[in-house]
Amino acid sequence: MSGEAKSARTQVKRKPSRGVYDQEQIHAILDEALTSTVGFVENDQPFAVPTVHGRLGESLYFHGSPANRTLNTLASGSPCCITAALVDGIVLGRTAKKHSLNYRAVMVLGVAREVTDKDEKIAGLVAIIEHMIPGRIKDVGPPDENELASTLLISMNIAEASAKVRTGDPTDPPSSLELPVWAGQLPLRVASDVPIPDPALDRETTTPDYLLDWSRPERR
Amino acid sequence: MSGEAKSARTQVKRKPSRGVYDQEQIHAILDEALTSTVGFVENDQPFAVPTVHGRLGESLYFHGSPANRTLNTLASGSPCCITAALVDGIVLGRTAKKHSLNYRAVMVLGVAREVTDKDEKIAGLVAIIEHMIPGRIKDVGPPDENELASTLLISMNIAEASAKVRTGDPTDPPSSLELPVWAGQLPLRVASDVPIPDPALDRETTTPDYLLDWSRPERR
Numbered sequence: 001m002s003g004e005a006k007s008a009r010t011q012v013k014r015k016p017s018r019g020v021y022d023q024e025q026i027h028a029i030l031d032e033a034l035t036s037t038v039g040f041v042e043n044d045q046p047f048a049v050p051t052v053h054g055r056l057g058e059s060l061y062f063h064g065s066p067a068n069r070t071l072n073t074l075a076s077g078s079p080c081c082i083t084a085a086l087v088d089g090i091v092l093g094r095t096a097k098k099h100s101l102n103y104r105a106v107m108v109l110g111v112a113r114e115v116t117d118k119d120e121k122i123a124g125l126v127a128i129i130e131h132m133i134p135g136r137i138k139d140v141g142p143p144d145e146n147e148l149a150s151t152l153l154i155s156m157n158i159a160e161a162s163a164k165v166r167t168g169d170p171t172d173p174p175s176s177l178e179l180p181v182w183a184g185q186l187p188l189r190v191a192s193d194v195p196i197p198d199p200a201l202d203r204e205t206t207t208p209d210y211l212l213d214w215s216r217p218e219r220r
Numbered sequence: 221m222s223g224e225a226k227s228a229r230t231q232v233k234r235k236p237s238r239g240v241y242d243q244e245q246i247h248a249i250l251d252e253a254l255t256s257t258v259g260f261v262e263n264d265q266p267f268a269v270p271t272v273h274g275r276l277g278e279s280l281y282f283h284g285s286p287a288n289r290t291l292n293t294l295a296s297g298s299p300c301c302i303t304a305a306l307v308d309g310i311v312l313g314r315t316a317k318k319h320s321l322n323y324r325a326v327m328v329l330g331v332a333r334e335v336t337d338k339d340e341k342i343a344g345l346v347a348i349i350e351h352m353i354p355g356r357i358k359d360v361g362p363p364d365e366n367e368l369a370s371t372l373l374i375s376m377n378i379a380e381a382s383a384k385v386r387t388g389d390p391t392d393p394p395s396s397l398e399l400p401v402w403a404g405q406l407p408l409r410v411a412s413d414v415p416i417p418d419p420a421l422d423r424e425t426t427t428p429d430y431l432l433d434w435s436r437p438e439r440r
Contacts, residue, residue, distance in 0.1 A: 046259040050303060050305035052321060099352065101352075137316070144316075144317075184421060188410055
């Protein structure tokens with residue numbers, strides 16, 4: 001276990017050795033994960049809704065239409081859970097039971113708020129685009145007045161968060177090691193393919209380097 | 221819109237043109253998605269927990285330790301939400317607002333149950349392994365008595381489900397088309413790398429074809 005949980009609710013109970021509470025690792029997982037899932041409750045029914053996020057310091061940002069149900073529930077102060085998960089590989093043990101995944105997942109609990117301050121709203125929306133495609137914002141510029149007016153931006157503090165991480169080989173017991181079965185890991189990653197230009201794009205517009213170089217995690 | 225939702229709760233309200241209620245498409249998305257997220261509520265706090273699933277017909281299966289909190293909450297008959305999302309690409313419009321993702325996501329609502337019937341339990345656990353690595357089970361065999369006794373298996377019916385899908389180019393308005401900015405799509409996919417053998421593996425054990433050929437969606 002790395003450090004201590006900030007609350008009993010985010011303490012990793014099953015397999016506590018997989019628990020990580022280090023802020024830097026939590027940020028790195030949130031930044032590498034292109035998407036996250038928002039958990040919330042409406043009329044006693046839980047929902048888990050995939051979304052894209054951005055991060056600035058200890059704040060996560062989510063955007064959408066002012067009519068977006070998920071974002072409106074979050075803006076109302078309803079408790080929520082933000083989860084981001086990276087699948088790093090499939091773990092193959094020598095018996096059925098010893099199959100697993102290598103992963104890095106972050107869970108953030110708390111209450112979100114609507115962002116109404118104009119400067120923060122611009123910064124949050126820019127953070128979401130730069131999260132998806134680092135380097136993009138210099139080409140398209142920040143959101144304009146029309147976009148600010150027609151977008152709902154939600155912020156969630158990363159105060160109450162934990163990560164759970166599994167890495168490495170299968171954990172077969174010594175009694176299984178002689179079984180004549182391949183065992184190990186199949187590494188997985190998110191790959192990008194050749195960018196597809198919009199049909200209306202001027203043929204002289206070259207493909208930007210930030211698309212040709214796109215990778216998760218970002219190459220430094 | 222393709223077909224009709226099976227309930228008001230799974231009717232896609234925002235951007236209804238992205239709603240899909242066709243059973244075959246819903247199954248295909250669930251099968252291609254390696255992982256899913258389980259949404260549930262505990263003490264008024266919503267949680268979204270990543271997991272791996274398997275599917276047989278109209279049943280989704282999830283497994284874990286008998287002490288697993290998420291699975292126990294599901295087994296207790298608490299309402300839940302299963303979401304599986306595939307990110308197919310990043311959509312780059314000519315202004316900040318017109319950035320989006322191409323995706324296929326399924327949401328299943330309902331109440332789960334614990335699987336206690338031995339035959340169904342074996343079939344469900346096999347389905348989860350075959351979901352992760354098609355072709356694997358012939359090498360490792362089905363779960364043994366020890367695994368059956370030490371594993372909690374949960375089943376969820378796919379009756380109340382919907383999908384939401386976005387495909388294609390950005391939707392820039394005509395007034396943006398002259399902007400000197402690259403626009404289009406960056407396709408994304410899950411890629412597998414060279415399998416990493418367990419250090420204790422006999423060097424003569426060859427890497428199985430189902431790992432060398434692993435892909436999502438499965439090649440037929």
